[in-house]
Amino acid sequence: MTEKKKGRVFSGARPTGRQHLGNYLGAMKNYVALQADYDCIYCIVDLHALTTVETTENLTQNTFEMALDWLAAGIDPQKSIIFVQSHVPEVTELHTILSMVTPLGKLTDLPTFKEKARQQPHNVNYGLVGYPVLMTADIVLYKADTVPVGIDQAPHIEFAREIVRSFNYRYKTKVLIEPQMKATQVPKVLGIDGQRKMGKSLNNHIELAATPEETTRRVMQMVTDPQRVRRNDPGNPDVCNVFTMHKIFSPAEEVEMIDTECRRAGIGCVDCKRRFAANLNAHLEPFRARRTEIEQTPDQVWDALHDGARRARTIARQTMDEVRAAIGLPPGARE
Ligand code: TRP
Helix, strand or coil: CCCCCCCEEEEEECCCCCCEHHHHHHHHHHHHHHCCCCEEEEEECHHHHCCCCHHHCCHHHHHHHHHHHHHHHCCCCCCCEEEEHHHCCHHHHHHHHHHCCCCHHHHHHCHHHHHHHHHCHHHCCHHHHHHHHHHHHHHHHCCCCEEEECHHHHHHHHHHHHHHHHHHHHCCCCCCCCCEEEECCCCCCECCCCCCECCCCCCCCCECCCCHHHHHHHHHCCCCCCCCCCCCCCCCHHHCHHHHHHHHHCCHHHHHHHHHHHHCCCCCHHHHHHHHHHHHHHHHHHHHHHHHHHHHCCHHHHHHHHHHHHHHHHHHHHHHHHHHHHHCCCCCCCC
16 A cells, blocks of 8 residues: 655755765755655756766766765665656756746846856856756656755745746646745754855865764864864854754753853863764764665666666656647657
8 A cells, every 4th residue: 555645755966976964964864854754756967967067077976976875874765766867868858848938037037047157157058047947847847846955946946936837827738736845944054164054165074974083083173163262261152063063963961061061161172073073973873884885786876776767757758748738749659
């Protein structure tokens, strides 16, 4: 008997290789949890990666490493579909079709586009402008109603909803479903610099797959309350990124103890970070064990992705038949 699920989730992430704590807390943890209540489809968006030069390199390796981390963290290919975007080429067809109901000005007005255009003025490519159209195609191709993403993606989801409405209105149909954003409730995960969002490109990240020694070394580099200079200065946990992490990974009594002791200089930053490193390593221990195990047979990662693509493609083909019929495109020859 199949249990009744609340709906269909779709989310995607560009292949950035080994995942870090920011990816874990911002997306992966939530992806794993949603499997209990939703039919989930998780996609490694390799085509989207082509919009920027850095992410165009090492695509195969980065896809593999990311999938490996996802599987090790508990995304279950028996329950969910996990696949690579380019393995289901229908998405590019839908992208083209949706582009015809997309006003160009809407794309160039998006804050995400403006930001990217500022970052890479020498590479404002057509695909970069169309990024949200491809993202919309991802979601609606699988008729997903729920999209778990970080708040920075809100304009993209709103955009997707508008495109769906335009399409359905123009072709007098209901085939496409307006997706809802499910904003992930996540603490702001800063990098070890304690200032900027954790990210691989800033090299301020802590990799999930790092060894315990390497993890401890990175944790010991973390910047704490900048006002606390000497060991005997009282600290302020409210502005300390290490404390934010303790709240996520450490037992309640320990968090309370640190909160109190830091404020009266009873515990120093070195000691506090050692404790965090130990708790983090303990938390990641099952993940690492599972990752090492899966890594022994790399084929099972590709098998999971290929099987996911086959299942995704069945849904995609069905949607495309409905889309073509709704538009009135001439029917093709049967295969
Ligand atoms: N734009 C998303 C990001 O940069 C990635 C993405 C692509 C996505 N397609 C998607 C997210 C579909 C959710 C649904 O993080």
